[in-house]
């Protein structure tokens with residue numbers, strides 16, 4: 665089951681796209697606005713994948729591309745087959761990912777049919793802070809399973825994206841109250857390269873952690889100021 669946004673003018677660079685949202689995620693960012701998607705809490709919001717694919721095929725001539733998003737698409741077991749099937753429509757495919765699954769990223773990028781045509785990699789916090797975002801039920805689990813190192817996963821995914829030859833971009837959210845600050849930008853800068861790095865403002869409303877809904881939205885000035893901190897090293901920010 666998936667969600668489908670039939671038409672988007674902002675999700676595929678320079679074109680009109682349909683966006684496929686795959687449910688579930690391997691992170692729990694408290695500010696996430698995809699609550700129903702991550703928790704799969706509203707089953708009636710989803711349609712069968714085949715129905716979504718049929719709609720994309722039907723609208724193929726109106727589209728410039730398809731975005732595979734989430735949740736986190738890399739936890740979907742048949743992601744490579746799905747991208748290959750979308751390529752069968754003749755449309756290019758953009759993949760949105762949080763970078764927590766470099767093994768899957770390497771596999772799909774290494775095979776002709778499943779290789780995305782564009783990748784958007786989220787840079788959420790300094791790599792050393794990603795443990796804050798792992799799913800956890802209590803204080804004991806706050807540090808996540810010892811065997812999984814999210815900082816290493818993100819670093820490996822970023823290296824894969826940089827070396828892939830696939831056009832790509834990086835995305836960050838300017839979180840309120842300096843939650844994502846210049847220190848995070850500095851720690852993330854070595855992971856980005858010549859690809860554009862976009863900063864977007866945070867808006868409360870439907871956050872995964874309801875406490876975040878009482879935080880103020882981030883202003884444009886604040887967001888731009890944060891982006892400026894990356895510019896000395898990465899002018900394309």
Ligand code: SF4
Pocket residue numbers: 689690691692693695696697698702734735736762
């Ligand atoms: S914002 Fe975080 S929790 Fe929400 S879908 Fe993206 S990675 Fe998952």
